[in-house]
Amino acid sequence: MTATGEAADAVRAHVPALVDERFASRLFAQDATLWGPEAESESAIRLSWVGLGQSSRPLVDEVAAIRADLGPDVDHVVLAGMGGSSLAPEVICATAGVPLTVLDSSDPDYVRAALGDRLERTVLVASSKSGGTVETDSQRRAYEGAFRDAGIDPTERIVVVTDPGSPLEASARAAGYRVVLADPNVGGRYSALTAFGLVPSGLAGVDIGALLDEADSVAGLLAEDAEGNPALVLGAALSGVDPKGSTGRRDKLALAADGTSVVGFGDWAEQLVAESTGKQGTGLLPVVVEGPQAPEVRWPASDVLPVLLVAADGDPASEPGEGDGTDGAAQNATTISVGGSLGALMLLWEAATAVAGRLLGINPFDQPDVESAKKAARGMLEGTPETGEPDLVDDGIELRGTPGLLDGVSDLPGAVAALLDRLEPGRGYLAVMAYLDRAEQAELADVRAPLALRTERPTTFGWGPRFLHSTGQYHKGGPAIGVYLQVTGDPAEDLDVPGQPFSFGHLIAAQAAGDAQVLADHDRPVLRVHLTDRAAGVARLREVLK
Incomplete structure (x- = not known):
């Protein structure tokens, strides 16, 4: 990871104070006081994501057992979910090259097309943290009807993922569906490595154990109270603060894939950052762009911060002109470049968003609007x-x-x-x-x-x-x-x-x-x-x- 120009200035201005107050170690110790008294009650029930590399391990065997029970003839996974319930599995499966049908729309044409696609080979994963998401409930009802019309028992083809005690848990168990419970102390946009991200991905064929290994491999680094901690560096750079006060805040983040092997990461990071920080009249706006040739990257305005998602060690070689520092924001004075494995990047960006919330003075775990x-x-x-x-x-x-x-x-x-x-x-x-x-x-x-x-x-x-x-x-x-x-x-x-x-x-x-x-x-x-x-x-x- 590198930060240049005003992003580097922000790092130098803010990271030493974060180290002095032991922000990183306190974050990974789940200290709910880091974002002030008003955020404390929410933060106290939203910090389990820091340890998911270990605590989600039982899901590996649980998902494998469900997959074996479904049998080899049920190989088309459809995910009915919204926001954090769909964006993480989408990027996980796309990066692994594993097919997954993401049903995150209410459009009747879109839903009808999904219902008509390989129904006889389909398992539906219905994911809702609250248990009351209207889109997911509607999609599940549509699949129940379609399965019955096709002579298929819905209880054999629907897996429900939800929080313990939700209305969906009670109704799904009463109906006889398979139910997988997620960690209730993780908010939706931080839930990539909980059951919401791992169940559909694992059923589709992703090695979810390896994904957890990637996250766990960097947890210790991200918990260090050190100026080189990537989470502190990224959070300070993203926070949009210009320590010199000359050009104002760079509060729009132009997210561009520039050689990374991770597919669609910007769409996942968009929700994480926008929903976590966009409140109380402030926040960071992620702008997912087409690549380093996008206007916001080639000619960034004074309030735009180009963020390049680059190749990391072990990534396939990037295409000529991608990720090699020859064009796009690599020529700009102010840029962030970040590379890594998917599991590691997810934990890094979650921790960095928590840091940015602290620097912006907001609670990164609620979504009032x-x-x-x-x-x-x-x-x-x-x-x-x-x-x-x-x-x-x-x-x-x-x-x-x-x-x-x-x-x-x-x-x-x-x-x-x-x-x-x-x-x-x-x-x-x-x-x-x-x-x-x-x-x-x-x-x-x-x-x-x-x-x-x-x-x-x-x-x-x-x-x-x-x-x-x-x-x-x-x-x-x-x-x-x-x-x-x-x-x-x-x-x-x-x-x-x-x-x-x-x-x-x-x-x-x-x-x-x-x-x-x-x-x-x-x-x-x-x-x-x-x-x-x-x-x-x-x-x-x-x-x-x-």
Whole structure:
């Protein structure tokens, strides 16, 4: 790991004090007082992640036994989970080259496609820490119905992962499902090495024992009260503090894979950092970019910190021009470069995020603003999501904006321009939030880099509702400097949620409407773009945005 420029200045300014107060050893001793009196009660029940390299060992045999019981003919693993329950298994399996179907959407087209894929060979892992996650409950109900319709006993094909004492544990045991309990003293975004990360990954074929070995191998290093401790160094560099006070804080992190063999790490780190720090009007915004050629890395603004995920010892050789210091942020004065094995990186970033929380003066273990969007969505589920008449319609694309946003606007290009005009120069960011089928409409994500070039501001792209369990906390609780482009669309066909008075189409519409409402309540500018014809609408929207 290396830190240069202002990142190195921040390390020199803050790490000695962290060493003097024995932050690292106290963290790994699970000292709940490190983040102040107001955070102490939450921290006291959220620190078991520091020892998961050892405490999660029994899961290796437990998962192996479930896999053997399922038999060789059940080899398609589907994970129904949101946020920390899905992001960690996704990166674990992708890095290991092991197939895993991640079902973290309420979009009816996306859910229907999953239900139609190798059902006769499928085991569903339904993961929910609280036991009440509406998306996961709906997906589980859909699979129960599909299994029964196919003549398959759901109790033979569903594995439930949850916390002890949750409503899901009681109902799953009563129904006869296999239940694996997670460590209740670990928060969702720190749960990669608990049952939430290990059960689906192990059932899919990952060597989860080796993953725990990787984490355990660095635990001692990260617990040292020494100035070379990578967790202290990374946490200080990430905290966005400019000790010279000349350019302000670098509070946007441009995460770029630059030679690492770890696949998709930025998406996991995005939730960890954004949800842990984005509150009380402050926080760090991770911006997952395409690589070292992304605008935020090649030409970082004064508030952007390029973070390169580089090859480590033992990684396959990087491609020419990747991770070799020849381009991208390697030429910039202020950069962080981090490399390592996946298990080690996960524990490193968790510890570094705890350090950053201390330096930012916030509690890194709560998420006070995530519940606001959930509450709004639940309220709309009880009726019909009220979107109201569109402010204007342009060739089948309905446009709605927060008050005053679309005054004088007559078409889609004008609406987009009006939103971008609200960006605060030198400090703001743009968030694109797509409540669509992320498989069928995947090409929409390629608007991110062109928008970053167009605005010269950091630009994030998230699929809804999955980002609500990630950057959604930062959107509401972080600094009020964002502008938001929400994209929704009519599905090809709706899909009922068995046993519920709502459909998947109703659910995702309520989630989008609830999120937009809460953002508007926080005085964030929101442009809502609804595609009545998804294929044609995505093509037109891409053209306008790019």
